[in-house]
Amino acid sequence: MHKLLENQTGKQVLLLGNEAIARGAIEAGLSMAATYPGTPSSEISLNLFQMSRESNLYFEYSTNEKVAMEMTAAAANSGLRSMCIMKHVGMNVAADAMMTLAYVGVKAGMVIIVADDPFMFSSQNEQDSRYYAKLSGLPMLEPSSVEEAKSMMSYAFDLSEKLKEPVIFRTTTRINHSTAVVTYNDIPERKTKGNFVKDPFNLVTVPAISRKLHIKLLENMDTACEIGSTSEYNFIEGDGTLGIICNGVSYSYVCDAIADLDQTDKIKILRLGLSHPMPEKPVKDFVKSCDKVLVVEEGEPYMEEAVRSLAQEEGLTISIKGKGKELFSRRNEYDPGLVRGMIAKYFGIDYEAPEVPDLSDLPEMPQRPPTLCAGCSHRATYTAVKKAAEGMDTVYPADIGCYTLGFLPPLQMGDFLLCMGSSVGTSCGFAQATDQKVISFIGDSTFFHSGIPGLVNAVFNKHNFTLVIMDNSTTAMTGHQPHPGVDMEELNMPDFGRVSIEAMVKAAGVEHISVIKPFNIKKSVATIKEALEFEGVSVVISREVCALYAKALKKPKRNVFMVSDKCKNHKNCVNELGCPAFFLHEGRVNIDPDICVGCSICAQVCPEHAIRPLK
Amino acid sequence: METKRLIIVAVGGQGNLLSSRILGEAALLSDVPVRMSEIHGMAQRGGVVESAIVFGDAKSTIISDGEADLLVGFEPLETMRALNRCNAGTTVITSISPLSPFTVTIGRGTYPKLSKIKEMISTKTKKLIAYDAAAVAKEAGSVLSVNVVLLGSLIQTEVLPISADAVKEAIQKRVKPAFVDMNLGAFELGFNAAAGAGK
Ligand code: SF4
Numbered sequence: 040m041h042k043l044l045e046n047q048t049g050k051q052v053l054l055l056g057n058e059a060i061a062r063g064a065i066e067a068g069l070s071m072a073a074t075y076p077g078t079p080s081s082e083i084s085l086n087l088f089q090m091s092r093e094s095n096l097y098f099e100y101s102t103n104e105k106v107a108m109e110m111t112a113a114a115a116n117s118g119l120r121s122m123c124i125m126k127h128v129g130m131n132v133a134a135d136a137m138m139t140l141a142y143v144g145v146k147a148g149m150v151i152i153v154a155d156d157p158f159m160f161s162s163q164n165e166q167d168s169r170y171y172a173k174l175s176g177l178p179m180l181e182p183s184s185v186e187e188a189k190s191m192m193s194y195a196f197d198l199s200e201k202l203k204e205p206v207i208f209r210t211t212t213r214i215n216h217s218t219a220v221v222t223y224n225d226i227p228e229r230k231t232k233g234n235f236v237k238d239p240f241n242l243v244t245v246p247a248i249s250r251k252l253h254i255k256l257l258e259n260m261d262t263a264c265e266i267g268s269t270s271e272y273n274f275i276e277g278d279g280t281l282g283i284i285c286n287g288v289s290y291s292y293v294c295d296a297i298a299d300l301d302q303t304d305k306i307k308i309l310r311l312g313l314s315h316p317m318p319e320k321p322v323k324d325f326v327k328s329c330d331k332v333l334v335v336e337e338g339e340p341y342m343e344e345a346v347r348s349l350a351q352e353e354g355l356t357i358s359i360k361g362k363g364k365e366l367f368s369r370r371n372e373y374d375p376g377l378v379r380g381m382i383a384k385y386f387g388i389d390y391e392a393p394e395v396p397d398l399s400d401l402p403e404m405p406q407r408p409p410t411l412c413a414g415c416s417h418r419a420t421y422t423a424v425k426k427a428a429e430g431m432d433t434v435y436p437a438d439i440g441c442y443t444l445g446f447l448p449p450l451q452m453g454d455f456l457l458c459m460g461s462s463v464g465t466s467c468g469f470a471q472a473t474d475q476k477v478i479s480f481i482g483d484s485t486f487f488h489s490g491i492p493g494l495v496n497a498v499f500n501k502h503n504f505t506l507v508i509m510d511n512s513t514t515a516m517t518g519h520q521p522h523p524g525v526d527m528e529e530l531n532m533p534d535f536g537r538v539s540i541e542a543m544v545k546a547a548g549v550e551h552i553s554v555i556k557p558f559n560i561k562k563s564v565a566t567i568k569e570a571l572e573f574e575g576v577s578v579v580i581s582r583e584v585c586a587l588y589a590k591a592l593k594k595p596k597r598n599v600f601m602v603s604d605k606c607k608n609h610k611n612c613v614n615e616l617g618c619p620a621f622f623l624h625e626g627r628v629n630i631d632p633d634i635c636v637g638c639s640i641c642a643q644v645c646p647e648h649a650i651r652p653l654k
Numbered sequence: 655m656e657t658k659r660l661i662i663v664a665v666g667g668q669g670n671l672l673s674s675r676i677l678g679e680a681a682l683l684s685d686v687p688v689r690m691s692e693i694h695g696m697a698q699r700g701g702v703v704e705s706a707i708v709f710g711d712a713k714s715t716i717i718s719d720g721e722a723d724l725l726v727g728f729e730p731l732e733t734m735r736a737l738n739r740c741n742a743g744t745t746v747i748t749s750i751s752p753l754s755p756f757t758v759t760i761g762r763g764t765y766p767k768l769s770k771i772k773e774m775i776s777t778k779t780k781k782l783i784a785y786d787a788a789a790v791a792k793e794a795g796s797v798l799s800v801n802v803v804l805l806g807s808l809i810q811t812e813v814l815p816i817s818a819d820a821v822k823e824a825i826q827k828r829v830k831p832a833f834v835d836m837n838l839g840a841f842e843l844g845f846n847a848a849a850g851a852g853k
Binding site: 051053160161184185212213216217218219220288290291292294295374375376377392393394395396397398400401402403404405406407408409410411412441444448449613614617618619621622623633 | 665666674675678679682687688689690691692693699700701702712713714715716717718719720721731732734735737738740741742754755756757758759760761762763764765766767770774778779797
């Protein structure tokens with residue numbers, strides 16, 4: 040049985056934050072969930088997916104976050120507790136649905152999980168999604184620990200039902216990817232079928248109805264504000280006339296800092312867990328009881344601005360600070376030492392930071408950036424395209440996935456990146472704005488997510504570029520989730536359909552479509568050249584399974600390769616491919632047989648034919 | 655309980671997430687409060703993967719620069735790179751079997767001398783235990799058991815309030831059954847290696 044389905048109340052288990060969230064949802068009677076995977080939220084859905092295979096929970100990988108939001112909104116309006124899960128930038132995609140869903144509301148509990156990524160460990164920006172709560176008027180919960188992430192989940196569903204609004208559940212990487220000991224509660228019976236009751240004058244958002252619904256939303260916000268005033272998740276801790284207001288992970292750093300600085304009788308904390316709408320009364324009361332207030336929150340000054348304006352309403356003039364040149368940054372994540380130092384500085388507490396060793400005499404250290412795996416099909420595709428486009432003045436719009444790493448040397452294939460699907464839309468723009476040769480790259484999963492509208496646009500507006508769709512049969516970067524193009528039967532899951540990328544591209548009206556096997560470089564180069572010569576939109580589908588996924592699926596191994604004594608050591612292979620299986624020994628190129636997976640690309644680029652299968 | 659802070663650094667694919675799971679499980683079995691954090695996603699593609707494990711009463715799951723009591727490195731260059739997380743009282747355990755980053759192979763940087771790495775670590779911290787954990791792992795049956803070999807050494811130092819028996823029990827719980835015996839052997843060899851290397 041899946042460990043998160045064990046109905047053992049009181050059992051203590053070590054769980055990843057994302058597992059705790061999934062368990063919390065199960066304990067809250069979750070019926071239906073949908074997502075598009077994105078770090079740092081991915082393991083929530085991975086666990087729900089696994090559980091759905093062995094229980095009556097319904098879970099789906101939707102094509103994108105907007106679809107996931109619409110899917111779960113309908114479920115919640117049919118009386119089923121539902122949840123959609125996304126990373127912060129996914130919320131940009133889902134926002135269109137969410138903004139009006141806030142007007143319509145829900146019948147059964149609905150939770151929208153959004154996982155922010157301060158410091159951008161695995162993201163293209165560090166936007167602060169809390170503003171989406173403000174923008175939409177939806178209530179928002181923010182857990183401060185792994186344990187709380189689980190316990191807050193039931194509260195989130197109850198709150199959603201009380202307000203008849205979806206609830207935003209906002210986490211950051213250090214909640215999602217921290218691990219702690221969690222205690223199990225009961226798993227209730229799950230409702231599997233709902234019933235939709237027609238009510239068009241409240242559910243069909245034409246202007247006249249939406250005007251009325253907006254009033255309801257604003258009333259709901261007032262109710263939510265009152266609930267926030269007495270919520271167990273907005274609490275005060277400690278004593279004193281110095282005050283700290285904090286949220287999320289910052290709360291744990293603040294607690295540790297106050298203990299380390301020995302200030303428990305001087306500094307008190309207001310922790311906001313139900314942080315939208317800002318609970319007016321507790322904040323005002325707290326500020327009134329303080330001589331000085333520090334707001335500790337990663338990201339934007341979301342609470343700080345609200346606290347300051349509430350203080351202004353009360354005519355309070357004490358110092359309220361958070362972000363600033365000498366204080367906290369809007370950038371990056373915080374850490375216990377940083378928070379300790381800032382608290383000491385702001386409140387004038389004697390404190391000496393622990394001494395860090397002098398590292399000025401360390402030798403130069405080579406960087407170790409992430410890189411495409413050995414045998415990654417993307418390396419082969421990039422190599423083939425590079426050869427086919429030799430001598431051309433190119434622009435390579437990139438997209439989001441493992442293949443983004445191709446922008447690094449030595450491949451250097453990737454010139455412009457905004458968001459999921461942007462390779463196609465920006466190709467339209469570059470092709471129109473310049474006379475350069477535009478060749479863009481998109482992964483299979485990303486193509487389904489948001490590449491299709493750009494392609495349809497390109498055909499309609501007669502743009503001129505080549506789109507390479509890199510089909511490696513999985514959503515690799517986030518941990519190998521399926522997508523609509525995957526053959527699920529091969530994975531022993533016959534209860535899925537399948538969408539053909541070729542058929543999709545053809546239906547979009549693309550006139551030049553070709554398919555390559557990227558591990559055959561010569562043939563691929565020839566095919567790509569034809570595509571590049573075509574005036575108009577051409578699509579090349581490069582098809583080869585992700586090397587890491589093939590390993591996980593235990594696909595038959597290829598022969599690994601070695602460098603024979605025919606090698607003249609001009610190092611073309613290394614310098615063109617940068618495959619991690621290469622290493623230099625006494626200045627000469629070698630291949631590590633434990634890392635090589637036998638893609639044979641290096642053997643094909645070696646002008647001496649010196650790279651041979653290892654017998 | 656006194657707080658102990660441990661940082662584990664490795665190269666993506668070396669299995670450091672499993673070693674932190676095992677340690678966490680061992681702490682749970684020993685009633686030692688434990689919290690940890692790790693980084694997933696893009697960093698796992700051959701980049702540096704770091705986990706932080708905090709034992710004791712602290713609430714934070716991450717560790718600030720200069721505040722690690724223990725540093726375990728699966729790869730010598732990465733151990734040295736993590737020295738900013740250490741202080742003069744830190745105990746460091748590292749494998750000295752290098753994994754050269756591809757930047758070196760393509761001529762963007764040179765790999766520092768192992769003797770220099772060891773010298774740097776030992777002059778800046780309290781204690782260094784350094785040996786070829788990859789060789790020990792091979793002896794145990796698989797180079798993939800470097801993670802558990804180093805766990806053995808970590809427990810041998812007795813800096814953490816966790817016994818070897820608790821870790822062995824955690825290995826039995828957390829490792830796939832087919833690999834349990836090999837990993838128990840790896841743990842034992844790592845434990846002994848530290849006893850030898852620490853002299
Ligand atoms: S996980 Fe797959 S797609 Fe990603 S870099 Fe590795 S082989 Fe390439």
